[in-house]
Amino acid sequence: MQKESATTMEIFDNLRRVFQAINEYSKVAERTTGLTAHQLWVLKILATTAPMRVSDLARTMHLRPPTVVGILDRLEAKQLIQRSAAKHDRRVVELQLTPQAWEIVTGAPE
Numbered sequence: 885m886q887k888e889s890a891t892t893m894e895i896f897d898n899l900r901r902v903f904q905a906i907n908e909y910s911k912v913a914e915r916t917t918g919l920t921a922h923q924l925w926v927l928k929i930l931a932t933t934a935p936m937r938v939s940d941l942a943r944t945m946h947l948r949p950p951t952v953v954g955i956l957d958r959l960e961a962k963q964l965i966q967r968s969a970a971k972h973d974r975r976v977v978e979l980q981l982t983p984q985a986w987e988i989v990t991g992a993p994e
């Protein structure tokens with residue numbers, strides 16, 4: 885029983901370290917780019933897969949579409965993304981990076 889307890893504590897400690905590392909990365913990324921970790925994550929995804937639909941982006945990020953739309957609104961206000969109607973279906977909104985976003989993505993930490 886003590887071995888299981890020690891293993892459980894070790895797992896929790898490792899999880900804490902992972903979350904601490906993610907938090908530190910987020911702070912570095914925000915200082916470097918002026919964007920939150922989620923905003924930078926969106927830009928990096930779009931850099932590799934644009935044009936992309938909002939629903940596909942939400943699925944890729946494992947977030948709900950309304951949450952992603954809020955992130956996109958802030959990125960659009962900073963002129964880092966463009967939303968446009970798809971050529972094949974005007975009801976579908978596709979996302980692409982602006983030239984300013986490309987500069988941020990190429991200079992952002994991994």
